[in-house]
Amino acid sequence: MSTATIDAHLLLRVAYTAFAAGVGASLVFSLTVYGVVRSSEMRREQRSVAAASYGLLGAIGLVLTVALIVFGLILLARKS
Amino acid sequence: MNGDIILVIVIVTALAFDLTNGFHDTANVVATAISTRAIAPKVAVAGASLLNFAGAFISLKVATTVGKGFVDTHAVTTTVVFAGLVGAIAWNIITWYFGLPSSSSHALIGGLVGSVAAASGFGAVNGDGLISNLIVPAIIAPILALLTAGVAILVTYRIVGKLRPGPTNRGFRLGQIASSSLLALSHGTNDAQKTMGVITLALVAHGNISATAFHVPTWVVVASASAISIGTFSGGWRIIRTLGTRIVKMDPAQGFAAQGAGAAVILAASSVGYPLSTTHVISGGIMGAGAGKRLSAVRWGVAGNIVAGWLVTLPAAAIFGGLVYAISSLFGHNAIGPLVISTVLLLALTAVFTRRAQQSTPAPAPS
Numbered sequence: 001m002s003t004a005t006i007d008a009h010l011l012l013r014v015a016y017t018a019f020a021a022g023v024g025a026s027l028v029f030s031l032t033v034y035g036v037v038r039s040s041e042m043r044r045e046q047r048s049v050a051a052a053s054y055g056l057l058g059a060i061g062l063v064l065t066v067a068l069i070v071f072g073l074i075l076l077a078r079k080s
Numbered sequence: 081m082n083g084d085i086i087l088v089i090v091i092v093t094a095l096a097f098d099l100t101n102g103f104h105d106t107a108n109v110v111a112t113a114i115s116t117r118a119i120a121p122k123v124a125v126a127g128a129s130l131l132n133f134a135g136a137f138i139s140l141k142v143a144t145t146v147g148k149g150f151v152d153t154h155a156v157t158t159t160v161v162f163a164g165l166v167g168a169i170a171w172n173i174i175t176w177y178f179g180l181p182s183s184s185s186h187a188l189i190g191g192l193v194g195s196v197a198a199a200s201g202f203g204a205v206n207g208d209g210l211i212s213n214l215i216v217p218a219i220i221a222p223i224l225a226l227l228t229a230g231v232a233i234l235v236t237y238r239i240v241g242k243l244r245p246g247p248t249n250r251g252f253r254l255g256q257i258a259s260s261s262l263l264a265l266s267h268g269t270n271d272a273q274k275t276m277g278v279i280t281l282a283l284v285a286h287g288n289i290s291a292t293a294f295h296v297p298t299w300v301v302v303a304s305a306s307a308i309s310i311g312t313f314s315g316g317w318r319i320i321r322t323l324g325t326r327i328v329k330m331d332p333a334q335g336f337a338a339q340g341a342g343a344a345v346i347l348a349a350s351s352v353g354y355p356l357s358t359t360h361v362i363s364g365g366i367m368g369a370g371a372g373k374r375l376s377a378v379r380w381g382v383a384g385n386i387v388a389g390w391l392v393t394l395p396a397a398a399i400f401g402g403l404v405y406a407i408s409s410l411f412g413h414n415a416i417g418p419l420v421i422s423t424v425l426l427l428a429l430t431a432v433f434t435r436r437a438q439q440s441t442p443a444p445a446p447s
Contacts (some may be wrong), residue, residue, distance in 0.1 A: 006211065006212045006216055007212055009264050010221060011216065012182075012354055014218065014224075014345075014349055014351075014352055014354065015219075015224055015347045016343040017344075017348040017351075018224055018225075018228060018341075018347075018348035018349075019224065019227070019228050019231075019343040019344075021340075021344035021347075021348065022228035022229065022232055022337075022343075022344035023228060023231050023232045023235060023277070023341075024120075025153065025232075025234070025340045025344070026232035026235055026257070026336065026337050026340055027231045027232075027235050027236075027239070029109070029252075029336065030235065030239040030240050031180065031239060031252070031353075032255075033239075033240055033243070033248055033251035033252060033255070034239050034240050034243065036239075036242070036247075036251060037243045037247045037248055037251065040247065041198035041244075049328070055341050065258070066253075069258065072307045072344075072347060073138070073265075073347075075350045075351070076138055076139060076269075076347055076350065077138055077139070
């Protein structure tokens with residue numbers, strides 16, 4: 001197998017794009033779940049400032065998750 | 081007239097192949113979301129069917145790779161494409177009957193390469209294209225999905241590991257609606273395009289499209305998208321019935337990580353035109369998410385079967401494709417060969433399915 005036949009640059013691009021997208025989606029969605037669950041716990045303990053902070057974290061995580069998915073799909077559609 | 085008949089047979093066979101692809105792969109796409117109870121089975125299957133249809137319209141790069149990346153388009157005739165398709169179907173049926181691991185995508189390309197080699201010699205096969213666009217991505221993609229899902233689940237557990245499981249699982253079940261949808265979309269994007277590529281190749285061989293201006297006609301996109309979508313929808317009902325025994329136990333966070341990693345790898349590969357075995361990638365994602373929690377939770381025997389599938393499918397389907405071309409040529413270069421082979425294939429399929437159905441029917445209790 002000659003190295004000239006394999007476009008290593010293209011393969012590497014696919015690898016890091018997929019890795020970043022897959023891990024990134026789990027990371028930002030985990031932050032969403034963490035924020036929402038902790039916010040609910042804080043509300044129950046009547047700690048409104050902490051509840052609002054965690055709520056904000058959850059909201060940011062959700063926005064980032066949606067943005068990541070939409071950005072990925074737009075990128076795919078544009079390239080094709 | 082002969083060419084027209086063969087073209088019609090090729091298109092019908094290709095769409096039938098696409099339909100069976102959707103039928104088979106329904107389990108891969110929806111199983112994780114159903115097993116974690118993120119989505120009701122009927123909704124999951126119907127949604128996957130629609131998203132497979134939509135996914136087929138996102139990109140055409142894989143179709144172009146399949147159509148002109150592996151063989152010299154000038155060496156391709158409609159009979160060659162027909163022989164390649166039948167070779168792939170024959171290999172798929174044999175592996176299905178004996179329970180051997182296989183990849184429909186690799187079988188399709190292997191069948192095509194074999195029939196082209198039988199018709200015009202190995203000089204008409206693009207070896208560089210096979211290595212760089214099929215074999216290397218086929219090895220890397222499942223490993224990439226495994227690593228991505230493994231790291232993703234480690235990151236997830238690091239963040240949500242100390243939270244109460246009830247609300248955390250509910251959150252990830254909601255997330256699985258998105259990850260499952262993306263996986264179905266990515267499946268449609270990569271798998272439906274393989275059929276588009278083959279049909280377009282047949283249209284080039286028939287003279288409907290110029291080899292120098294290779295493009296996938298809209299009706300081919302719509303027909304391929306519809307076939308894979310109908311296949312996904314029909315396959316789903318069988319999966320729902322057998323669901324309880326076939327699915328590996330996962331928590332919703334693992335399901336999210338596995339599906340997200342699988343979708344990310346398939347979409348990234350589709351964007352540059354790599355035709356992947358979506359089954360291998362999704363299996364890699366599931367194994368990675370399982371290994372992230374506990375290494376012993378992974379059925380490593382399945383991984384071994386997948387590797388065996390990689391090694392055998394391509395050459396075996398190529399041999400079948402070459403054999404079918406040789407048999408078809410015995411009848412001359414007209415429509416008789418493909419008509420005879422289609423009839424024999426249909427009879428063989430009926431016999432195989434009947435035998436399988438009889439074997440799986442329990443014997444009546446003695447009275």
